[in-house]
Amino acid sequence: MLLRASGQQDERDYDLNTVTRGEGDSGVPHSDLLRSLTEQTIRAEWSLLADTRARAGTIMGEQQMVDALTVAAAFNGITRVADATGIPLDDNTQAVTVAMRASMGIDEYAYAVKSARFS
Amino acid sequence: MYDDSPLLRDALKAAHATSWAELARPGAFLTGAQRLAAVSATRAAADCALCARQRGALSPFTVTGTHDSSVEDTTGPTLGASLVDMIHRLSTDPGRLTRAWFDEAIAAGISVETYVELVSLVTTSVIVDTLHRSLGLALPDLPEPIAGNPTGEKNPDPVDNGAWLPVLAAAQDLAESGLPTVPNIVRAMGLVPSAVTLFFRTFRPHYQLKDIKLAISQAQAEFIAARVSSLNECFY
Numbered sequence: 001m002l003l004r005a006s007g008q009q010d011e012r013d014y015d016l017n018t019v020t021r022g023e024g025d026s027g028v029p030h031s032d033l034l035r036s037l038t039e040q041t042i043r044a045e046w047s048l049l050a051d052t053r054a055r056a057g058t059i060m061g062e063q064q065m066v067d068a069l070t071v072a073a074a075f076n077g078i079t080r081v082a083d084a085t086g087i088p089l090d091d092n093t094q095a096v097t098v099a100m101r102a103s104m105g106i107d108e109y110a111y112a113v114k115s116a117r118f119s
Numbered sequence: 120m121y122d123d124s125p126l127l128r129d130a131l132k133a134a135h136a137t138s139w140a141e142l143a144r145p146g147a148f149l150t151g152a153q154r155l156a157a158v159s160a161t162r163a164a165a166d167c168a169l170c171a172r173q174r175g176a177l178s179p180f181t182v183t184g185t186h187d188s189s190v191e192d193t194t195g196p197t198l199g200a201s202l203v204d205m206i207h208r209l210s211t212d213p214g215r216l217t218r219a220w221f222d223e224a225i226a227a228g229i230s231v232e233t234y235v236e237l238v239s240l241v242t243t244s245v246i247v248d249t250l251h252r253s254l255g256l257a258l259p260d261l262p263e264p265i266a267g268n269p270t271g272e273k274n275p276d277p278v279d280n281g282a283w284l285p286v287l288a289a290a291q292d293l294a295e296s297g298l299p300t301v302p303n304i305v306r307a308m309g310l311v312p313s314a315v316t317l318f319f320r321t322f323r324p325h326y327q328l329k330d331i332k333l334a335i336s337q338a339q340a341e342f343i344a345a346r347v348s349s350l351n352e353c354f355y
Contacts, residue, residue, distance in 0.1 A: 034343055038343050043350070049255075053255070070127070071326055071340045071344060072249070073249040074325030074344075075343065075348065078304060078318075080245060081307055081318065082355035083353055083354075085308065086282050087303040087304060087306070087307045088280065089355060093297070096297070111218060112218075114216075115219055
């Protein structure tokens, strides 16, 4: 929802499906590099990440590369807070993301769905 | 911490240093030694053979066994198998935790308050360690534990908002972002105030909901955040 809000703020139409698909041009600047930095961080692919850091530092700039990793690290923690507590979506988010969640497959991650699937 | 990382902002460095030192102090429901053992177990989970087998299974709950321990786990205070299992699952397979698993853990005798404190410790150390590893830095050494008893401090008036556990009561006024001024993610660990403080002190210098104070744009930050959520199969 927040990426969509950023698109509205920037008057851009970002392709949100690229987030769950893991490929394609989202419209966000340097999204391919951001995706590689993020995926290699979350998958703990540290050797690959060393190369990607060097490439990203050259193309995006060192500060942008470090800040991208800073955000990835933060969300690697906060997603676990949500998953460990089963917190519901905030009411407004729940209301305005019905179609988006369905089209992007996010409803498959719902805690009730996962509880039924894995228990 | 981060002495050779000039591109990390001072506020982040200071916040992480404060949080790291706080790990060693007695918490609300765990001693300083137990808290550090929890962080040590979080680190050990990354190379745990049982965790790897569980991640490869269709359901992580069909594979049982003993988790690998770190040197600190085997020489330091014991957390007990149930808490270690909780820490390892939260560390390595958070997207497949279930309500039934949580309920069973609580029914087996782990207090909800202790669980919340553990969640805060694990997630705080995940942030710090992920940042170190992603930047190619050596992980910071754990501090020495500080003696003392847990404070027992907890929120006397939590509420049920549909989460697995009681959360912080908060008004639901909407901010400009479209989220409540106190979103559910901030309320989630509200049963134990010190758990909220530890985690969000660590998290906040990394990200803001608007007018982000980083060299990447808000949209780039949201793209990364959304991609992490997808990889970790996080619904929220």
